Amino acid sequence: MTEDSITYPIMLKLDLTHTLAVLFFTLTIAICARRKNSRRLPLPPGPRKLPIIGNLFNIPSKGHIWLEYGEMCRKHNSDIIHLSALRNSIIILNSARAVGDLLEKRSLIYSSRPPTVMLGELMGWGATFIFRPYDDEWKAQRRILTRAIPPTDVKRFHPKQITATHDLLRVLGQSNDIMKDLHTWAAVFIMDVTYGIQGEEAVPYLKTAIEALDSMAIAGTPGAFLVDQIPLLKYVPEWFPGAEFKRKAREWNLLRIKMTEDAYRVTKERMADGTATPSLTSVALEQIDLTKDPAQQEEQIKAASVTAYGGGSDTIVGALGAFILAMLMNPHVQTEAQQELDSVLAPGDLPTFSLEPDLPYISAVVREVLRHQPVTPLAFPHLVTEEDVYRGYLIPKGSIVMPNVWSILHNEEDYPDPYRFNPSRFLDANGSIDPNVNDPTNFAFGFGRRACPGKDIALASLWIGVASILTCYRIEPEIDEHGNLMDRKGEWYPGPTLFNHPLPFKCRFIPRSKDVETSLDV
Numbered sequence: 001m002t003e004d005s006i007t008y009p010i011m012l013k014l015d016l017t018h019t020l021a022v023l024f025f026t027l028t029i030a031i032c033a034r035r036k037n038s039r040r041l042p043l044p045p046g047p048r049k050l051p052i053i054g055n056l057f058n059i060p061s062k063g064h065i066w067l068e069y070g071e072m073c074r075k076h077n078s079d080i081i082h083l084s085a086l087r088n089s090i091i092i093l094n095s096a097r098a099v100g101d102l103l104e105k106r107s108l109i110y111s112s113r114p115p116t117v118m119l120g121e122l123m124g125w126g127a128t129f130i131f132r133p134y135d136d137e138w139k140a141q142r143r144i145l146t147r148a149i150p151p152t153d154v155k156r157f158h159p160k161q162i163t164a165t166h167d168l169l170r171v172l173g174q175s176n177d178i179m180k181d182l183h184t185w186a187a188v189f190i191m192d193v194t195y196g197i198q199g200e201e202a203v204p205y206l207k208t209a210i211e212a213l214d215s216m217a218i219a220g221t222p223g224a225f226l227v228d229q230i231p232l233l234k235y236v237p238e239w240f241p242g243a244e245f246k247r248k249a250r251e252w253n254l255l256r257i258k259m260t261e262d263a264y265r266v267t268k269e270r271m272a273d274g275t276a277t278p279s280l281t282s283v284a285l286e287q288i289d290l291t292k293d294p295a296q297q298e299e300q301i302k303a304a305s306v307t308a309y310g311g312g313s314d315t316i317v318g319a320l321g322a323f324i325l326a327m328l329m330n331p332h333v334q335t336e337a338q339q340e341l342d343s344v345l346a347p348g349d350l351p352t353f354s355l356e357p358d359l360p361y362i363s364a365v366v367r368e369v370l371r372h373q374p375v376t377p378l379a380f381p382h383l384v385t386e387e388d389v390y391r392g393y394l395i396p397k398g399s400i401v402m403p404n405v406w407s408i409l410h411n412e413e414d415y416p417d418p419y420r421f422n423p424s425r426f427l428d429a430n431g432s433i434d435p436n437v438n439d440p441t442n443f444a445f446g447f448g449r450r451a452c453p454g455k456d457i458a459l460a461s462l463w464i465g466v467a468s469i470l471t472c473y474r475i476e477p478e479i480d481e482h483g484n485l486m487d488r489k490g491e492w493y494p495g496p497t498l499f500n501h502p503l504p505f506k507c508r509f510i511p512r513s514k515d516v517e518t519s520l521d522v
């Protein structure tokens with residue numbers, strides 16, 4: 001045996017140890033350097049931060065907050081800005097590019113939701129998947145919904161949508177409260193899909209749902225309640241001066257419980273006595289896996305159902321309300337749409353989904369409604385679960401990320417003269433939908449893994465609603481007590497809110513022909 005042959009293995013061992021040590025050392029340095037580096041990277045621009053409270057006083061908490069965020073971005077000449085408020089880091093994305101790069105392409109880490117004390121904890125909505133973090137429970141609940149309402153099979157719901165829309169047409173002619181009638185239309189349809197509760201039977205559930213969803217929209221608006229910035233405030237007793245939010249939270253939680261339990265209980269009872277019609281709830285209950293915890297699965301079904309109901313009623317109402325107001329304000333658009341309908345439909349006929357390819361102007365009206373007054377101008381806040389770097393800026397882990405859909409849909413480059421209601425912007429020279437114009441439905445329904453699972457069903461409801469109302473009625477100003485036509489005007493819910501919808505307004509629905517009245521049997 002030579003010396004070499006004895007020492008070689010030891011050398012090898014030493015070498016290996018040495019190599020590993022160097023590797024470990026290098027890696028540690030690299031990680032530290034990256035951390036140090038990323039710490040040295042600048043945050044995106046934004047208003048100047050004060051010590052401790054950061055931008056607490058810059059965060060808009062009143063009015064149409066999407067306009068203020070848009071203005072901040074313009075002021076800082078950036079489509080991505082950063083604000084901080086006590087423990088929160090907030091990123092506003094003000095362009096389609098920034099939203100696409102982060103919420104779509106990096107959706108693995110941009111798909112959670114910020115925890116909210118007021119809405120999630122004190123009001124109890126945190127268990128429903130719309131507000132849940134990106135976790136297994138979110139996946140389980142979302143799966144329940146997408147199994148019952150598969151985006152690939154929306155045609156299944158067309159007959160229900162037609163029935164609900166014809167019911168709406170029958171009441172619009174005598175309407176005293178348009179927004180209430182629209183709520184009934186949306187609720188009747190969504191109650192049927194979600195719980196199998198049909199027609200007039202759905203109406204008693206409506207009042208609770210409207211109040212619960214209004215409270216959700218108010219409490220869900222970032223910045224609306226200080227307890228979201230200072231969570232310790234949640235321990236303040238209700239009687240304490242200034243603790244009004246605690247009383248509100250208690251009342252709003254009761255509304256949530258009522259909305260969640262009442263319709264669910266009815267569906268279960270009907271399943272037990274064999275009278276249930278198929279619905280999201282009944283189908284999911286039938287599919288319960290008895291080898292796993294059935295009580296937990298029931299809670300998931302309840303949460304998924306109330307989320308579908310909640311997500312799908314106010315939003316469609318807001319959009320159809322915006323459409324009616326737009327028609328009141330833009331009579332020439334109504335005329336153009338009605339000319340198209342009259343050229344395709346025989347007298348007395350009502351639109352069907354099969355006519356969609358022949359009615360591009362109607363489809364353009366739907367797009368313009370969703371663009372001109374988007375229902376969810378800030379979509380819903382996302383939360384980034386890992387530290388990230390974008391265009392040289394540090395995006396801190398745990399930042400709340402808000403896409404400014406309003407700004408995206410009102411940018412002059414994609415939509416010249418953006419404040420004008422102009423469906424023709426979506427048509428090419430032949431009057432067909434122009435594929436080169438950015439489709440607002442790619443933005444109006446949110447982004448990445450959290451994108452709205454009800455998008456297709458919502459678009460179908462809106463399309464048939466718009467086509468049917470314009471076939472039957474001319475929308476004209478109301479007449480005042482002196483017999484004069486009132487101004488063509490409407491106002492929008494002033495906020496603070498995440499939802500953009502018109503305040504109740506007056507108008508008349510004037511039947512366009514006797515034939516249609518006969519078809520509807522009114």
Ligand code: HEM
Nearest residue numbers: 130311312315316375376379380445446447450452454458
């Ligand atoms: C005009 C109608 C609608 C609009 C504008 C709308 C818009 C949105 C938006 C912006 C989001 C948030 C997406 C994100 O976080 O990026 C969302 C989420 C959601 N929407 Fe809709 N939506 C509509 C109709 C519906 C309908 C009809 C349903 C139910 C059938 C529904 C159910 C949901 C649910 C369950 C979520 C939560 C998704 C999640 O967090 O994973 N929505 N919607």
